Amino acid sequence: MSTIDINLAIRDIVDHSVSHLTWYEQACSDFGFKGISQLWEDEPSWYFWSDEIPGAFLLRFVDGEMVEGEGFASLVVHYFPDRSDAGSVSRLSDEELKLFEDDSLYDSESSSPRFEAYNSFLAHFKVAELGVLFDGDKCVKMLSLARTEEWKEESGVFFQMLISIFNFYWKSHHTSEFSLSQEGADVTLLVYDSDSFGVFRQSFGIEEQELRIDTDRRLTERIKHVSHKNYKCSANGACSCH
Numbered sequence: 001m002s003t004i005d006i007n008l009a010i011r012d013i014v015d016h017s018v019s020h021l022t023w024y025e026q027a028c029s030d031f032g033f034k035g036i037s038q039l040w041e042d043e044p045s046w047y048f049w050s051d052e053i054p055g056a057f058l059l060r061f062v063d064g065e066m067v068e069g070e071g072f073a074s075l076v077v078h079y080f081p082d083r084s085d086a087g088s089v090s091r092l093s094d095e096e097l098k099l100f101e102d103d104s105l106y107d108s109e110s111s112s113p114r115f116e117a118y119n120s121f122l123a124h125f126k127v128a129e130l131g132v133l134f135d136g137d138k139c140v141k142m143l144s145l146a147r148t149e150e151w152k153e154e155s156g157v158f159f160q161m162l163i164s165i166f167n168f169y170w171k172s173h174h175t176s177e178f179s180l181s182q183e184g185a186d187v188t189l190l191v192y193d194s195d196s197f198g199v200f201r202q203s204f205g206i207e208e209q210e211l212r213i214d215t216d217r218r219l220t221e222r223i224k225h226v227s228h229k230n231y232k233c234s235a236n237g238a239c240s241c242h
Contacts, residue, residue: 004071004136006064011044013138014059017169024168025234031164031226032157039118047112050161054082056111057158059130060122068199070135077128078121079154080111091150096124127151128159129185133200140170141196145219146185156219163190167226177220178211188219 018036021027028034032052039045044061058078065072080100081088092100099105105117113121128151131144143163147155167173174190181187189211191197201208 003066004134006066006071006073007044007061009071009134009138010061010064010073010075010132013132013134013140013166014044014046017165020169021165023233024231027168027229027231030229031168032161033165041118047110048158048161049111050157052161053154053157054085054111055088055154056080058112058125059162067133067203070133070141070196070199072200073132073134075130075132076126077130077155077158078125079127079151079158080106080113080121080125081154082111083108088154093124099124128155130159130162133196135196140166140172141191141193142200143174143190143192145188145190146182147188148185152186156216159219160222163223164226167223168229173223173225174220178213179216180206180210180212186216188216190220 015038021031021033029051032050034049034051036049037047039047046059048057048059050057056079058080060076060078061073062076063074079088081092083089083100089097089100099113099117099121105114105120106112107114127148129144129146131142131146132140133142133144134140143166145155145159147159172192174192176191176194178189178191179187180189189197200206
């Protein structure tokens with residue numbers, strides 16, 4: 001059975017999806033995409049900025065494994081609020097506040113850690129986890145979204161933006177969705193391929209009776225039909241999609 005370089009594959013999935021999006025100015029606006037900055041670390045990592053919420057998100061690859069011939073990538077989502085957002089700042093822990101308020105460690109203009117202090121922030125500011133199941137052609141089979149209750153609104157905004165970007169690039173969307181409670185987090189499962197999901201569920205010991213259909217429609221209704229949107233390319237024929 002062949003293996004997949006999951007580190008490289010998830011880097012390609014994110015990079016290619018965002019690169020495709022940036023040819024379409026209206027799509028960027030519709031998805032709330034403001035900007036991205038890739039970090040050249042050993043593990044694939046990116047900062048994202050959204051028009052819909054102040055601050056910055058860090059998406060960071062942490063682990064990968066093979067599941068019956070397909071790759072499964074686990075990523076962590078960190079959220080760094082804007083210093084002017086008193087409501088979000090009030091929810092930070094004491095340890096996070098020390099990092100957040102130190103100008104030598106935190107850049108308030110970009111709402112992100114300074115380069116030399118990056119590693120000091122990785123144990124903190126975690127708001128969600130993302131799982132991506134994909135095949136050897138880097139086609140998505142399932143997405144898992146685990147959100148903590150305290151930062152559910154903020155991580156929901158990020159997931160709507162990110163999955164809209166994915167779906168717009170893949171030209172596909174989930175066909176079914178489920179939710180379950182796992183280790184104190186609310187997990188949403190977006191299924192693109194039911195056969196692959198069945199194998200994944202068995203491999204991870206998820207019983208069918210654990211799955212619920214009462215998913216958060218506010219999170220999923222906006223992203224489902226993004227793949228059908230037909231935007232005129234802003235590059236006027238100069239881009240690779242023509």
